[in-house]
Each structure stands twice: as C-alpha cells, then as structure tokens.
Amino acid sequence: MAYRYTIQHHTYTFDTLTTLLAKASPFRSGDALAGLAAADYKERVAAQLALADVPLRNFLLEPVIPYEQDEVTRLIIDSHDAAAFAPVAHFTTGQFRDWLLSDEADTVTLRKLAPGVTPEMVAAVSKLMRNQDLISVARKCEVITRFRNTLGLKGRLSVRLQPNHPTDDPKGIAASIVDGLLYGSGDAVIGINPATDSPAHVLTLLHMLDAIIERFKIPTQSCILSHVTTSLQLVQQKAPLDLVFQSIGGTEKTNKSFGINLALLQEAWEAVLSLQRGSLGNNVMYFETGQGSSLSANAHEGVDQQTCEARAYAVARKFSPLLVNTVVGFIGPEYLFDGKQIIRAALEDHFCGKLLGLPMGVDVCYTNHAEADQDDMDNLLTLLGVAGCNYIMGIPGADDIMLNYQSTSFHDALYVRKVLGLKPAPEFEQWLVKQGIMNEGGTLLPVEEKHKLLQLINQ
Structure with missing residues (x-):
C-alpha cells in the first residue's frame, strides 16, 4: 500500500513500506549509494511524519522482503510472540516512540516486550528518534x-x-x-x-x-x-x-x-x-x-x-x-x-x-x-x-x-x-x-x- 504526507501543499507519496523506511532514515552514504535515500531534507521529514502514523501491525502484514523469498523474513514472522506484542499492538510508530520514552516503559516492561517486537518495528521507531532518545530507551534495557x-x-x-x-x-x-x-x-x-x-x-x-x-x-x-x-x-x-x-x-x-x-x-x-x-x-x-x-x-x-x-x-x-x-x-x-x-x-x-x-x-x-x-x-x-x-x-x-x-x-x-x-x-x-x-x-x-x-x- 502507498503512504502519503503533505507538506506546504506538496504531497509526498511512498509506494511501499520498504520505500518509506528508506526515505525516513537519517542521511548516510550507503543509502545514497544504493539510490534509496530521500532526495532532500523535506522528503526525509515527510517520510518520518508519514512513518509516525503507520500502525505497528502493518509491519507484520507488509514484510519488507516477501515471506516466500527470504528465510530471515520467515524467521521474523514465524517467531513473533503475539502475546508479548499485545500491550503495544494498538500503537502507531509515533505513539510507540512516545511510550518508549515514558516512565511506563521501564526495564521489566521492556524485557517482556522484546519477543513481541520485530526488527522492522524497532528500526522504524529509531528513525523517529533523536540521539538522546536512542540513549534514554537503550539505557532502560538490561540484557543479561x-x-x-x-x-x-x-x-x-x-x-x-x-x-x-x-x-x-x-x-x-x-x-x-x-x-x-x-x-x-x-x-x-x-x-x-x-x-x-x-x-x-x-x-x-x-x-x-x-x-x-x-x-x-x-x-x-x-x-x-x-x-x-x-x-x-x-x-x-x-x-x-x-x-x-x-x-x-x-x-x-x-x-x-x-x-x-x-x-x-x-x-x-x-x-x-x-x-x-x-x-x-x-x-x-x-x-x-x-x-x-x-x-x-x-x-x-x-x-x-x-x-x-x-x-x-x-x-x-x-x-x-x-x-x-x-x-x-x-x-x-x-x-x-x-x-x-x-x-x-x-x-x-x-x-x-x-x-x-x-x-x-x-x-x-x-x-x-x-x-x-x-x-x-x-x-x-x-x-x-x-x-x-x-x-x-x-x-x-x-x-x-x-x-x-x-x-x-x-x-x-x-x-x-x-x-x-x-x-x-x-x-x-x-x-x-x-x-x-x-x-x-x-x-x-x-x-x-x-x-x-x-x-x-x-x-
């Protein structure tokens, strides 16, 4: 499905979730080399705003690489823990970011959540975060x-x-x-x-x-x-x-x-x-x-x-x-x-x-x-x-x-x-x-x- 966001009367369209994720990434030379990066800062911001509105469930419904084509995709989908995911299943990516930064998302809660989130979900939410956000949430995690x-x-x-x-x-x-x-x-x-x-x-x-x-x-x-x-x-x-x-x-x-x-x-x-x-x-x-x-x-x-x-x-x-x-x-x-x-x-x-x-x-x-x-x-x-x-x-x-x-x-x-x-x-x-x-x-x-x-x- 296509994702859209309008800034200053210009509507940016992203044909797939895969494209949206790529365009929302902070700029790096590798994505530019691959032809995946946003064309400019405005398109990147539009992609990030569009990504913030994407329900987390969409990442289970629209794999970035087809299930039939890739065994890593099959591993991600087949091993997903729906019960662990349930507390955040109603969130959009933007809401997930806000929740992760809240006091409600403490060490114990994040440990229980881990089997319920997919790599694409955490990659997506990271693209909406400043460096201090990444540090704040990671600091709450304890993996022993x-x-x-x-x-x-x-x-x-x-x-x-x-x-x-x-x-x-x-x-x-x-x-x-x-x-x-x-x-x-x-x-x-x-x-x-x-x-x-x-x-x-x-x-x-x-x-x-x-x-x-x-x-x-x-x-x-x-x-x-x-x-x-x-x-x-x-x-x-x-x-x-x-x-x-x-x-x-x-x-x-x-x-x-x-x-x-x-x-x-x-x-x-x-x-x-x-x-x-x-x-x-x-x-x-x-x-x-x-x-x-x-x-x-x-x-x-x-x-x-x-x-x-x-x-x-x-x-x-x-x-x-x-x-x-x-x-x-x-x-x-x-x-x-x-x-x-x-x-x-x-x-x-x-x-x-x-x-x-x-x-x-x-x-x-x-x-x-x-x-x-x-x-x-x-x-x-x-x-x-x-x-x-x-x-x-x-x-x-x-x-x-x-x-x-x-x-x-x-x-x-x-x-x-x-x-x-x-x-x-x-x-x-x-x-x-x-x-x-x-x-x-x-x-x-x-x-x-x-x-x-x-x-x-x-x-």
Whole structure:
C-alpha cells in the first residue's frame, strides 16, 4: 500500500513500506549509494511524519522482503510472540516512540516486550528518534547473559580483549593478552581474529587460550573468530571451544554470501552446547554485524541499510547469544561516511538490539580512509557508556595491526569506566582484585603477580 504526507501543499507519496523506511532514515552514504535515500531534507521529514502514523501491525502484514523469498523474513514472522506484542499492538510508530520514552516503559516492561517486537518495528521507531532518545530507551534495557561470568548487568561495562596479530605469533598474542588483563580488560571474551581459518591453526590458538584461562583461573571465555564451519569441525574433535562465532546479515542473500544459513547456525549452536563448557550459563554464540554488509554484498533487496542491520538481530536472537556487536565503522565511508554518521548508526544499532532483547556491544571504530578520528570515537564511547552498552573492544593502542582499522584501547575502557562509575563483570572484577590488578574501587594497582603473567610471553 502507498503512504502519503503533505507538506506546504506538496504531497509526498511512498509506494511501499520498504520505500518509506528508506526515505525516513537519517542521511548516510550507503543509502545514497544504493539510490534509496530521500532526495532532500523535506522528503526525509515527510517520510518520518508519514512513518509516525503507520500502525505497528502493518509491519507484520507488509514484510519488507516477501515471506516466500527470504528465510530471515520467515524467521521474523514465524517467531513473533503475539502475546508479548499485545500491550503495544494498538500503537502507531509515533505513539510507540512516545511510550518508549515514558516512565511506563521501564526495564521489566521492556524485557517482556522484546519477543513481541520485530526488527522492522524497532528500526522504524529509531528513525523517529533523536540521539538522546536512542540513549534514554537503550539505557532502560538490561540484557543479561552468562557463560563463565555474568555480562550485561546495569552499572557494568565489559571489554572484549582483542589480541590480534598479523601472523598469529603466539608470543605477540600473549603479550597483548597480558597487557589487556593488567588493564582490566577481557571479561566479555578473549577473542582473536585469526590470520588464517585452517582448523589446525585455529585449534592451536584455542589450546593456547584455554591454557591461559585454566592456569590463571580467569572467569572469562575465549573465542577464535573463525567461520562457523571451521568451528563445527573443531567441536566434532572435542576441541576446547567456548563460543561459536559468525558474522551475520539481515537477508537470506547476505547470509548466503557469508556461506551460512539458519540451518547451519542451528547445527553449530546445538553442537557447541553439547560440549557443556560454561560454568554459569549456556549462552554460547557470538555474532558480529554492521550496517552496509547487505549492500556491499549486493544483497540488500532494496531495503535501507539500517533496517537490514536490525533484521540481522532477528537471526542473532534465535540462538540466545552471549555476545552480539555491531562493528559499526569497519565497512568504510562508502556506507557511513564520517564521524557523525558512525555515531548515529552505533546508537541506532545499540538501541535496536537492546529493544529486541540482545546483549549488544559496539566496536567503536573507523577505517583510516573515513572522515573520522579518535575524538569522534571518544564521543561515541562516552555516549554508549551512558546508554548502557554491554561491552566494547580493547585493542593495544586502539590500532588493530592485523585488521588495519582503528578501535578502542584498554585505556579507553578504563576511561569510560572511571568517568561513568562502571565496573567489569562481577566475577571478573573479583578476580582482578584477588590478583592485585585492581582495588575494589576500580583503581589499577601495582601488580605483584605481574611477573607470573609475563611468563606467558616466553612459553
């Protein structure tokens, strides 16, 4: 059906809900590249006003990609919880925005609502929100997950320790791990992007991480960010694999470009659950996403990049992950041109993921050819800390020497924890105190155990 709105005697017509969503998006280079963006500011405002009048039920009746054509659409429709949706089923998108910002929509209410909202609903309402609105609502959401520690509690900010190395040299990786641990990073996961995806090579890294965690009794989990098929092979070998990782997208075609589908993810999920390696919980999946992935694969199906991104969260939600993060600025300026667009996209992604019930983290990052710098990342990091982001990345010097992009450092994590009064995961915090790395107030201490940790580098 067509949607219309009149401004100053000019009527803007949007032929489909898909078109309306695209035109209502805040401007970003990716949508312009795809020919989906509004022609000018007036058309964008008209689309947002028209979108505000769309009943939420319409998103169930008019899928942005046909049900018969796309398995992600089928997942979204088939898994929709009508009972959870009932309290907001009578709202328009604009009314939904107002309700989300009200005191009635508290933490418990939003947790119950999560199974009842679809990615398109949360993408739509985000397009009607200012940055402060996205922060205010996301802050009310609390999504808690567990494997060997407890992640996502309010007042906590976790860090993925990312010790990447261009040749996967064990000493180089160990040096980065020690560095990160001594700065209080690593409670979300110690996660390595491997330089090669061979099962034998990944197995070597898994044994290395498992030995470190076991030797020092660190209440955390490890992950080698290899393809899901590699992880499956290693699960079958009973490798010390804690989490299965996979990049995912919001359309069936995007996931096909990644070499995956829902059935393969289901197989991997069930396989890693069978290892029973978690001590506190069984959230065993780690997913990464990013606006622009569907467009870069020519698999966006005419859907704007932010709505595609939200649809990826439906895929993640099915598998009860421990961690989800949007690698927000990694794809490049063709999709998010500058710091302003990166900041907006990150706040949208965090909001949408949290509202859908996901444990959202954000890789606060940019590529070297983007119109962004570390000041933009400082701003975003602070905003995400206020918004209650579950975790961020911790990389030596904020410069990933293997993936060649700029992110956040161990020092950045200390900064945002200190200025906002945030703490690591409780079990990890207790370990840091016991090791003499940090006191109970969160201040780093001279490390008496440092010489023991440094022995790892020479092994």
